[in-house]
Each structure stands twice: as structure tokens, then as C-alpha cells.
Amino acid sequence: MDSTSSKRVPMPYDRSNIFAKIIRGEIPCVKIYEDEKTLAFMDVMPQADGHVLVVPKEDAENIFDLSPEGLAAMMATTQKVAKAVRNALACPGLMLVQLNGAAAGQSVNHIHFHIIPRTGGIDLKFHAREMVGRDVLEPIAAKIRAAL
Numbered sequence: 001m002d003s004t005s006s007k008r009v010p011m012p013y014d015r016s017n018i019f020a021k022i023i024r025g026e027i028p029c030v031k032i033y034e035d036e037k038t039l040a041f042m043d044v045m046p047q048a049d050g051h052v053l054v055v056p057k058e059d060a061e062n063i064f065d066l067s068p069e070g071l072a073a074m075m076a077t078t079q080k081v082a083k084a085v086r087n088a089l090a091c092p093g094l095m096l097v098q099l100n101g102a103a104a105g106q107s108v109n110h111i112h113f114h115i116i117p118r119t120g121g122i123d124l125k126f127h128a129r130e131m132v133g134r135d136v137l138e139p140i141a142a143k144i145r146a147a148l
């Protein structure tokens with residue numbers, strides 16, 4: 001392959017990443033929604049109240065590696081959960097973020113969408129900085145689940 005080609009050889013997927021362990025049920029999460037192809041759970045270092053992550057169950061590190069079917073499933077779940085977040089928390093705005101590669105800020109090497117509620121005048125907290133407990137996340141998660 002010449003250096004100008006847009007084709008790229010995918011890196012082997014690392015099954016020891018933390019989201020792979022959550023998908024396999026090896027470590028806990030505050031779950032919002034699950035189906036055959038996707039899982040949604042609370043971010044433990046939320047940038048705003050109601051920050052949810054959506055992952056496909058397919059082994060894929062980033063947007064370049066995920067199959068079209070996996071992408072479609074992830075987007076359908078993202079929309080479903082985003083509607084529930086909006087309805088549960090009455091947030092006037094909602095941000096979707098998806099990072100590819102360390103240079104873009106990706107810190108967990110399993111593709112995911114961030115669903116982040118936004119309210120005018122309230123700044124986002126830092127990315128992946130301050131961990132909060134299950135006691136904080138669970139009441140918010142319960143509201144979102146009830147709105148699904």
C-alpha cells in the first residue's frame with residue numbers, strides 16, 4: 001500500500017479494555033438499556049448530570065472498524081436513549097460526542113457515543129476527570145430508565 005492510500009490496516013481489537021469487560025459483565029455499570037447488539041450505561045466521570053455512554057457489543061475500537069450493522073444499531077440506541085435523557089431531565093440541549101484515536105481524546109478503545117445533556121450557561125465539566133459514586137448516578141439513571 002502506498003503512503004497516499006486512504007486504506008488502513010485495522011489494529012487488532014484489545015479485548016481487555018474496560019468497556020469490553022462491562023459488556024461481558026466482568027465489571028459493573030449503572031445500566032440504562034441493553035439489547036442484543038448494544039448497551040447504554042452511565043459515565044462514571046460525568047461531564048454533566050445525565051451523561052450516558054452507548055456502545056455496540058461488536059468488537060470495534062473506532063468508527064473505522066465498526067460494521068455498518070453495528071453502527072446502525074449503535075445509532076438507533078443512541079437516539080432512543082437521547083430521547084429518554086431529554087424527557088427525563090428536561091434538558092434544553094443535548095450533545096452527542098464520539099472520539100476516534102488518542103489524538104482526538106479517545107481514552108477507552110471500544111467505540112462509544114457520549115450523550116451529554118446541555119443547559120445554556122452551564123459549562124461542561126472536564127472530560128474523564130472526576131469520578132462520582134453509584135449513589136449519585138443511580139437516581140439519575142432511574143429517571144432515564146423510566147422515560148425509555
Ligand code: AMP
Nearest residue numbers: 018042043044045099105106107108128
Ligand atoms: P473517551 O475519552 O471518549 O474514550 O471516553 C471514555 C469515557 O468513559 C469517559 O467519559 C470516562 O469518564 C468513561 N469511563 C471510564 N471508565 C468507565 C467505567 N468503568 N464506567 C463508565 N464510564 C467510564
